[in-house]
Amino acid sequence: MTVTIALCVTAVAFVFICGANDGGALLELAVRHRGRSAGLLLTLLVLAVGLGPDLFGLTVARTFTGHLGQGPPDAARLVFLAGAGASVLLVLLLAWRGVPTSLTLAVLGALAGADVSLGIRPAWGSLGMVLAVGTVAPLVGTGAGWFIGRAMHLLPSLHGMPRIVSVLQLTAFGCQCLAYAANDAQKMFAVVAVAFAGDVLMPQPWQVGDAMVAAVFATGAMTGARRVARGATSRLLTTRPWQVMSAEFASSAAVLSTAGFGMPVSMTQSVAGGLVGTGVSEGSRRVRWQYTLPLLTVWLVTLPAGFVAGALAGLILKGATSW
Known part of the structure; x- marks a missing residue:
């Protein structure tokens, strides 16, 4: 009973941090160059997250629950308690210290560390494939951002262009919301499913759980938007509306293309890649390259730190449950 309560509390905290970290970043970038209200954009994002399992299934979530390590149900619950809690x-610690981070990488590393400390053999091959795809995705976003940026320069000036741009902006953000729901957001459903439904995901979408995830995510997103405004991604270049739109389309393509294969990819990293590609399409001097270094720090710090934190949390839980 104690493990169940702790896991449920951890799941709610995990979803909240996802909203603050991921949702806040997406909202801040979208609101900055749009005349539309933040409430409308938040509604679109939350609806996409809540309807994600119905629209796209739970392929990526099943990667977290079944493909990164194998063990009995009780052990799996301890792994997720240690991994989600540690991540x-x-x-929170890295954000407080001003170190760029990624919750997706943190939870991948923490789950692997918890597996090891709790005596479960991680699926190193699957984990390696996930990390390889996660490394490539921002580069794909960069290439797509460059291509879309170049294409934007070739568009002729048309009558009613402001209205066309406004529609394209909303479409780009909508695509980004759907891509996030299809891929990166599903780490939340994996943790919630283990906490509230046992070791397996529901065969059909769980509407009550989906609504709960969406509500907690929305609260986190509203809390995190202002904090994220000071992040490295927002300083990569002096953005204009068409550049934000190009980066959103590019990151959507990078993230959505991997969802069907069950490969979790960080949306915020893909957005950063899209912004870099869009900036380079106007010349390399458009990009403030010094702000790309923190994005590399995410991989060099967050992933190994997540592994260590997950392993320590697993050892603590192992000792506590053996008393």
Whole structure:
């Protein structure tokens, strides 16, 4: 009973941090160059997250619950308690210290560390494939951002262009919301499913759980938007509306293309890649390259730190449950 309560509390905290970290970043970038209200954009994002399992299934979530390690149900619950809890604490600590981070990388590393400390053999091959795809995705976003940026320069000036641009902006953000729901957001559903439904995901979408995830995510997103405004991504270049739109389309393509294969990819990293590509399409001097270094720090710090934190949390839980 104690493990169940702790896991449920951890799941809610994990979803909240996802909203603050991921949702806040997406909202801040979208609101900055749009005349539309933040409430409308938040509604679109939350609807996409809540309807994600119905629209796209749970392929990516099943990667977290079944493809990164194998063990009995009780052990799996301890792994997720240790992994999700450690990743939340790590992201909060790194954010407090001003170190760029990624919750997706933190939870992947923490789950692997928890597996090891709890005597479960991680699926190193699957984990390696996930990390390889996660490394390539921002580069794909960069290439797509460059291509879309160049294409934007070739568009002729048309009558009613402001209205066309406004529609394209909303479409780009909508695509980004759907891509996030299809891929990166599903780490939340994996943790929630293990906490509230046992070791397996529901065969059909769980509407009550989906609504709960969406509500907690929305609260986190509203809390995190202002904090994220000071992040490295927002300083990569002096953005204009068409550049934000190009980056959103580019990151959507990079993230959505991997969802069907069950490969979790960080949306915020893909957005950063899209912004870099869009900036380079106007010349390399448009990009403030010094702000790309923190994005590399995410991989060099968050992933190994997540592994260590997850392993320590697993050892603590192992000792506590053996008393």
